Amino acid sequence: MPCLASAHPETGFHIWFSYLAFYSPAWYRNSMKLRYIAFAILTALAVSCVSTRPVEVPDNLTAAELIQRGQEASDKNRYDVSIQYYEAVIERFSYDIDNIIAAEYEIAFIHYKQKNYVQAKNEFNRLLARYNIPDQELLPAQYKVLSNIVMGKIEEIEAERTKK
Numbered sequence: 001m002p003c004l005a006s007a008h009p010e011t012g013f014h015i016w017f018s019y020l021a022f023y024s025p026a027w028y029r030n031s032m033k034l035r036y037i038a039f040a041i042l043t044a045l046a047v048s049c050v051s052t053r054p055v056e057v058p059d060n061l062t063a064a065e066l067i068q069r070g071q072e073a074s075d076k077n078r079y080d081v082s083i084q085y086y087e088a089v090i091e092r093f094s095y096d097i098d099n100i101i102a103a104e105y106e107i108a109f110i111h112y113k114q115k116n117y118v119q120a121k122n123e124f125n126r127l128l129a130r131y132n133i134p135d136q137e138l139l140p141a142q143y144k145v146l147s148n149i150v151m152g153k154i155e156e157i158e159a160e161r162t163k164k
Contacts, residue, residue, distance in 0.1 A: 055081050057088045063099040066092075070106060079110045098140050101130065105143040109150065117154050124151050 057066070070085035086103040093099050108123035124147045130136075131144045 055084055057084060061088075063089050063093045063096055067099065067102060067106070070103070074106070074110060079114060082110060083107055101127065101140055101143050105147060108147070112150055112154065117157060121151065121154050124154075 061069070066085045066089045070082045070089075073079075073082035073085060086107050089099050089103040104123065104127050108120050108127060111117075111120035111123060128144065128147050128151070131139060136144075
């Protein structure tokens with residue numbers, strides 16, 4: 001390997017560059033290929049750093065805080081984490097039907113966003129069945145309306161699939 005120490009820094013660089021140009025593999029000399037390889041390596045590293053471990057949901061959070069954290073995770077496409085927060089609402093606040101319905105809707109909507117239409121449809125049907133009681137006016141109406149809208153979209157998607 002040539003000595004990089006020389007009287008002129010440019011000369012040393014020129015010798016090093018000449019070494020790379022003639023003695024290195026072809027993929028190293030092609031700057032576009034090098035960029036693609038670097039991008040692929042960085043992408044692989046970024047993907048490998050994504051964690052799918054369960055998060056520890058703090059015990060001292062209120063239902064509103066859990067729902068907020070679930071929405072924040074969902075906004076970042078961290079759906080598994082989001083579902084964990086919503087399931088914590090259902091477990092910890094089983095006496096609060098308004099928050100249970102909100103959490104069940106959000107879980108069903110996440111499955112819809114993930115294009116898991118069969119599971120989403122089952123969850124929306126289960127949620128809508130809650131509204132088939134005499135005291136349905138005591139339940140939050142917005143989730144019934146939203147669930148019916150999403151169910152209509154799922155049915156449109158299923159109809160498109162059967163046409164093909």
